[in-house]
Every structure is written in structure tokens, then in C-alpha cells.
Amino acid sequence: MVVQEGIMAETTSKEGLSKEKIREIIAKRAAKEFKEGDVVTLGIGLPTEVTKYLPENMNVMFQSENGLLGVGKDQTGDDTDPRVINAGGGFVEIKKGACFYDSQMAFIMMRGGHIDATVLGALQADSEGNLANWSIPGKFTPGMGGAMDLVVGAKKVIVVMEHTSKGESKIVERCNLPLTASREVNLIITERCVFRVDLGKNTDSTGVLASKTAEFSENTALTGGLILEEINPMFSLEDIKACTSASFRVSENLKEMEI
Amino acid sequence: MAKLTTIKEAISLIKDSATVMVGGFLSCGAPDKLIEELAAQNVKNLTMISNDTSFPNVDKGKLIVNKQVKKLITSHIGTNPETGRQMAAGELEVELTPMGSLMERIRAKGAGLGGVLTPTGIGTTIADGKKVYELDNKKYLFEKPISADFALIYGTKVDKFGNIAYFGTTRNCNTVMATAADTVIVQADEIVDCLDPNEVVVPGLFVDYIVSAKEETLAEKTLEASVSGEASSKKAGV
Incomplete structure (x- = not known):
């Protein structure tokens, strides 16, 4: 219940990628964002599929807003315990080192800056x-469930979604749908490309905007906006420009997206 | 001190137009027997504060389907289409609140605070009509405390002092709701004489009434006897 998946409904895109393939590409790429020891909170739906593509030996702890750090595999069969669930209400196993806590503690973790990364679906994400x-x-x-708190608090906010919905770009100059949070997204991963969001925050260790401190200089100027970092080799830069309504810069280190 | 009572008697304290907090994340840790009785007694015009409205005809969802709720403060209604239908039809007033803010607003009441300053909701419609404070170059939304006449909560093990212990993910919002209502009723899976103090999650001082989820299988007398029987002979073992 962290967040709904957004519109991920169309069957097959024009480029012939099946819905399953689109989800696989996105989830695989998102899984590369985690590192050993990370604590990660996933939204419901596509974000949950990221767990399939984690390297076997990588220890990532999944946090759930309903009170479980160390979410394991889905539990099926007769020995399920309705007293141990994930945020989607599904019965789950718990991992070694797991712990239970109440809703207050869940949001101390989520809002308080203690979650390394979150992966969420989206209806729209924009260049800001x-x-x-x-x-x-x-x-x-x-309802927003815990999504607003999570996006505000997580150290890294990764948006995963299909690039377009009914042919319309979901990556826009400015969202015209009600916002979940303002200026918090760090990375946007679609089946076609990866955008980094330059939030222009340049925060110092206390979270104060560099622009508001004496140390602010030309070198830390607030450039902002989207930077195209990776392209799925099935698409060209022109393709990405054509299907993205937001303006963006192309990274000097533009790479092929591993799919 | 917490008093052991029946589900029926505990729920009969709740009158029309009461404000009631109900624990649980979906059905996990929801005080289902208390809710069932609240539905059976058909108390009307309730203001309900809950994390969600579960599923139609399942625990909290029953109160919605039964049209006993006139106002709902919650973070998520997506699992219960009837809540959405009543909301759209203007039959039910729904205040959607980010889950973390909802919990902190309840905590504020329980902790005697005048409200909460949270970055959650800044720049969104949640901030409409609310005060925004800027502190150290960061904006915060002022959210008011939430209180209630009653809190209906769940406990896996409850002792006769009202102390509560939980299994798994059942504690969720039960713990904070225990602090913020005038009268707190806990539904226990198991009632024990005395919990190990190390196990206690919700201190008993918050709890007013204890009911047994299994009371239909137990004669009331037996239940009372089992609780008061060895009360003084057992020490709180650590």
C-alpha cells in the first residue's frame, strides 16, 4: 500500500516490447541501483519485481511500512501466518536479522532519512x-498511504514506469496531476532509458541548500533538470526525444542501458 | 487499572456520533471481534480513524458497508471499493492523510503535543489550507493532533494489568492508538496472568478494557477465574 503502480496497463508497445519484457527491463535496471547492506522500501506492483533481479549474494534488507524490516519471499501454502504480512497485505517470510515494529517506527525510518533507497511507480515524473x-x-x-512520507524521506528516490501511457509521455516538463512530493526524485527508469534528475540541491551535510550558504559558488550553480544517462540500444536518441515531452540534457557519459 | 469485560459490554459504551480509532493494517492486527460487535450494535454516525478500510465486509470494511461511518480519517481506501463509492456519492466524508502524518498526529495527541511539523505534503494538495513553517531553509507543514473517544485495538497477548505483547506485524497502529483515546479497549488473542515485562510493547496504563477474542468458546466465569486465579502467586519472571 505504499503506492499504487500507476498506469502500467497497456498490453504491447508500438516497438513490439511485450508488457512482460518492459517490466523485466525496468526491474533489472532498477536492481542495479542497490549495493550491499542497503535498506530499501519498494512500492507495490512493478517495484516489487526488482527483488527478482538482485544478485544472489547481495544482502539488501527490504523495509515495509506495516512493520517489518527484512521482508522475505512471498509465503504460500497451508502454513501461512496472517500475522506476518507485507505492505500489500500478502503473507511473507522473514529474513535472518529481521525485526518487527509499529507504524510510528516505520515512519521514523521512512520520513527520517534512514532508508537508503525507494523504488516507486508513477503516473508522471517531471524535470524538476x-x-x-x-x-x-x-x-x-x-489514497497516498505511506508514499508521500517515503518520497520525502528516502535518501534516493527511484521512479520506475513505462515511458509512455496511451502514447503520451509520462516524463513531462511539469506534472499536471496532483503531486506526491515536490523535487525529490533522483532517478527515472523506463524501458527505453534512464534519466538522472539534477535537483540542484547541492546540500551540505546538514541538508542545507548550498545556494543558501556562504560557500555557494559558481561551481555549484543550480543547473537542474533531466540528464539522459542511458539508452536502451533498441532506441535511438531521436526516438527518446520524440517520446519524451520533458526537455533534457544528454550526459557526457551517455551509456547503453543493460537490458 | 484495566478491567476485563465482555465484547458486548465494552462495545455498548460506544454511542452514536462517537469518534473511534480502529487498529490494524488491513486485517493484520485488526480487532475483528470488537468491530463485528460494533456492526451488530449498529452504532451510527461514527467518525472513524483508521489506517485503511480493509476489504468490504472484512473487519473495518464492515462498518463502511453497514453505513455506520459518517466521517473517515485514513491514509488508504483502495482495498475497499465501497468506501470510494460512498465518498463519490457524498454519503461519507473522507479525509485522506499521508500515513506517516496520520500516525504522528495520533501520537501528538497521545504525547500531549500541540501538533506536528512535517515535510510530508509540502508542495502537494495536502498542504492546502494548512500553515507552512520555514525552519533552517526547510519547509514544514503543521498538522494538528487527532484524538478519539474510543480506541479499539488488538493484542496478541494481554495480561490482566493491560500490558500488551504482539506477534509479527500485528502491532502497526495499535500501539499509537492506545495512547490517544479517552477509552481504550483491547481485544486479546490470549489473556495471561502477567506478561514478562521485557515482552510488553504497550504499557498497561493506556488500556481501560480487555476482552477475549475467544470469548464465544469460553464461559465468562471460566475466563475471569483463569485471570484472577493465580494472579498473586506468579511473579513477573524476567
């Missing part, structure tokens, strides 16, 4: 690092 993933005006809104 804004995220919209909880509400479409005029449609039934399930």
Missing part, C-alpha cells in the same frame, strides 16, 4: 524531480 503517483482528478483515488 516532482512525482505524481497517487491521484487522478475525477477518478477514484485510493
Whole structure:
């Protein structure tokens, strides 16, 4: 219940990638963002698929807002215990070193800056690092659950989503859907490319914007915006430009996305 | 000190138009027997504060389907389409609150604080009509405390002093809700004479009434006897 998956509904894209393949590409790429010992909170749906592609020996602890650090595999069969669930309400195993806690502690972790990374689905993400993933005006809104707190608090916010919805770019100049959080997204991963978001924050160790401190200089100027870091080799730079409504810069180190 | 009672008697304390906090994350750690009785007694015009509204006809969802709730403060209603339907039809007022803010607002009441300053919701519609404070170059939203007349909560093991212990992920918002309501009723899977103090998650001072989830299988007398029987003979073993 951290967040709904957003619109991930279309069947097959024009480029012939099946929905399954799109999800696989995105989840595989997102899994590369984690490092040994990270504590990670995943949204429901596509973000959860990231767990399939973690290297076997990598120790990443998954945190769940309903009170479990060390979420293990889904539990099925007769010996499930309804007293141990994940944020989606599914029965789960727990990993060695796991712990249980209450909702307050869950959000001390999430809002308080103690989660290394979060992976969330989105309806829209924009060039300012804004995220919209909880509400479409005029449609039934399930609620934001813990998503707003999580996006504000996590050290790294990774958005995973299909590049387009019904042919429209989901990466926009400015979100026109209600925001989940303002200027918090660090990375956007789609089946076609990877954008880094330059938030222009340049925060010092206390979280104070560099621009607001005496040390601020030309070198830390607030450039901001999206930087294209990787392209799926199935697509060209022109393709990405054509299907992305937000403006972006191309990284000097532009790489092929591993798919 | 916490008093052992029946589910029926405990719920009969709740009158129409009461404000009630209900614990649980979906069905996990939801005080289902207390909710069932609240539905059976058909108390109306409730203001319910809960993490979610579960599923239709499952624990908290029953109160929605039964149209006993006129106002709902919650973080997520996506699992119960009936909540959305009543909301759209104007039959139910819903205040959607980020889950972390909801928990902190409840905690603020329990902890005697005047409110909470949180970065959550800044730059979103959640901030509409709320005060924003800027401290050390960071913006915070002021969120008010939430209190309730009653809290219906769950405990895996509860002792006769009202101390509560939990299994797995059942503690969720039960713990904070225990601190923020005038009258706190806990539904226990198991009632024991005295918990190991090291096990206690919710201190008994917050709890007013204890009911047994298994009372339909136990004669009331037996239950009382089992609780008071060896009370003084056992020490709180560590």
C-alpha cells in the first residue's frame, strides 16, 4: 500500500516490447541501483519485481511500512501466518536479522532519512524531480498511504514506469496531476532509458541548500533538470526525444542501458 | 487499572456520533471481534480513524458497508471499493492523510503535543489550507493532533494489568492508538496472568478494557477465574 503502480496497463508497445519484457527491463535496471547492506522500501506492483533481479549474494534488507524490516519471499501454502504480512497485505517470510515494529517506527525510518533507497511507480515524473503517483482528478483515488512520507524521506528516490501511457509521455516538463512530493526524485527508469534528475540541491551535510550558504559558488550553480544517462540500444536518441515531452540534457557519459 | 469485560459490554459504551480509532493494517492486527460487535450494535454516525478500510465486509470494511461511518480519517481506501463509492456519492466524508502524518498526529495527541511539523505534503494538495513553517531553509507543514473517544485495538497477548505483547506485524497502529483515546479497549488473542515485562510493547496504563477474542468458546466465569486465579502467586519472571 505504499503506492499504487500507476498506469502500467497497456498490453504491447508500438516497438513490439511485450508488457512482460518492459517490466523485466525496468526491474533489472532498477536492481542495479542497490549495493550491499542497503535498506530499501519498494512500492507495490512493478517495484516489487526488482527483488527478482538482485544478485544472489547481495544482502539488501527490504523495509515495509506495516512493520517489518527484512521482508522475505512471498509465503504460500497451508502454513501461512496472517500475522506476518507485507505492505500489500500478502503473507511473507522473514529474513535472518529481521525485526518487527509499529507504524510510528516505520515512519521514523521512512520520513527520517534512514532508508537508503525507494523504488516507486508513477503516473508522471517531471524535470524538476516532482512525482505524481497517487491521484487522478475525477477518478477514484485510493489514497497516498505511506508514499508521500517515503518520497520525502528516502535518501534516493527511484521512479520506475513505462515511458509512455496511451502514447503520451509520462516524463513531462511539469506534472499536471496532483503531486506526491515536490523535487525529490533522483532517478527515472523506463524501458527505453534512464534519466538522472539534477535537483540542484547541492546540500551540505546538514541538508542545507548550498545556494543558501556562504560557500555557494559558481561551481555549484543550480543547473537542474533531466540528464539522459542511458539508452536502451533498441532506441535511438531521436526516438527518446520524440517520446519524451520533458526537455533534457544528454550526459557526457551517455551509456547503453543493460537490458 | 484495566478491567476485563465482555465484547458486548465494552462495545455498548460506544454511542452514536462517537469518534473511534480502529487498529490494524488491513486485517493484520485488526480487532475483528470488537468491530463485528460494533456492526451488530449498529452504532451510527461514527467518525472513524483508521489506517485503511480493509476489504468490504472484512473487519473495518464492515462498518463502511453497514453505513455506520459518517466521517473517515485514513491514509488508504483502495482495498475497499465501497468506501470510494460512498465518498463519490457524498454519503461519507473522507479525509485522506499521508500515513506517516496520520500516525504522528495520533501520537501528538497521545504525547500531549500541540501538533506536528512535517515535510510530508509540502508542495502537494495536502498542504492546502494548512500553515507552512520555514525552519533552517526547510519547509514544514503543521498538522494538528487527532484524538478519539474510543480506541479499539488488538493484542496478541494481554495480561490482566493491560500490558500488551504482539506477534509479527500485528502491532502497526495499535500501539499509537492506545495512547490517544479517552477509552481504550483491547481485544486479546490470549489473556495471561502477567506478561514478562521485557515482552510488553504497550504499557498497561493506556488500556481501560480487555476482552477475549475467544470469548464465544469460553464461559465468562471460566475466563475471569483463569485471570484472577493465580494472579498473586506468579511473579513477573524476567
